[in-house]
Amino acid sequence: MCFFDQHRFVCGDWKWGHFRQHCNREYRMGETCGMKLVMQTYPVGQKCxxxxxxxxxxxxxxxxxxxxxxxxxxxxxxxxxxxxxxxxxxxxxxxxxxxxxxxxxxxxxxxxxx
Ligand SMILES: [Zn+2]
The missing domain is CATH 1.20.58 (Methane Monooxygenase Hydroxylase; Chain G, domain 1)
Structure with missing residues (x-):
C-alpha cells in the first residue's frame, strides 16, 4: 500500500495528488504497489x-x-x-x-x- 495525497473539492469529489511514500511491497525502484492509501487530505476551495x-x-x-x-x-x-x-x-x-x-x-x- 503506497501513500498519496488526496485533494478534496467542496462538492465532495476528490482526486489523488502527489505520490508520497512507498510501502514495503514495492517490487521495483520507482514503482508503486498499485494499492493507494491516503497520506494527507488537502481541501480544495472549489468544485471539481x-x-x-x-x-x-x-x-x-x-x-x-x-x-x-x-x-x-x-x-x-x-x-x-x-x-x-x-x-x-x-x-x-x-x-x-x-x-x-x-x-x-x-x-x-x-x-x-x-
Ligand atoms: Zn465534483
Whole structure:
C-alpha cells in the first residue's frame, strides 16, 4: 500500500495528488504497489471540473427556462424562439445527465482500492 495525497473539492469529489511514500511491497525502484492509501487530505476551495461543468450547464438551462416563461407572457409571437429554446434545454438535459454519469463512474473508479 503506497501513500498519496488526496485533494478534496467542496462538492465532495476528490482526486489523488502527489505520490508520497512507498510501502514495503514495492517490487521495483520507482514503482508503486498499485494499492493507494491516503497520506494527507488537502481541501480544495472549489468544485471539481466536472461539477463546475454541470453548474455552468444548469445556469444555462435556468436562463433558457426564464426566457421561455418571459416569451410565454408575450403571447404567440415568440413561438419559434420558444421551440428553439426548448430544444436547447433538451440538449442541456442530456449533457447534464451524461456528466452526472461520468461523475459517478469516476467516483466508483477511484473509490475502489487496488
Ligand atoms: Zn465534483
Amino acid at each position: 471540473k466536472l461539477c463546475e461543468k454541470i453548474d455552468t450547464k444548469m445556469r444555462r438551462r435556468q436562463a433558457e427556462v426564464e426566457r421561455i416563461s418571459r416569451w410565454n407572457r408575450e403571447g404567440s409571437k415568440f413561438r419559434a424562439s420558444i421551440e428553439k429554446s426548448t430544444d436547447i434545454i433538451r440538449l442541456l438535459d442530456s449533457e447534464i445527465y451524461e456528466l452526472g454519469c461520468e461523475r459517478s463512474r469516476r467516483l466508483q473508479g477511484i473509490g475502489s482500492a487496488h
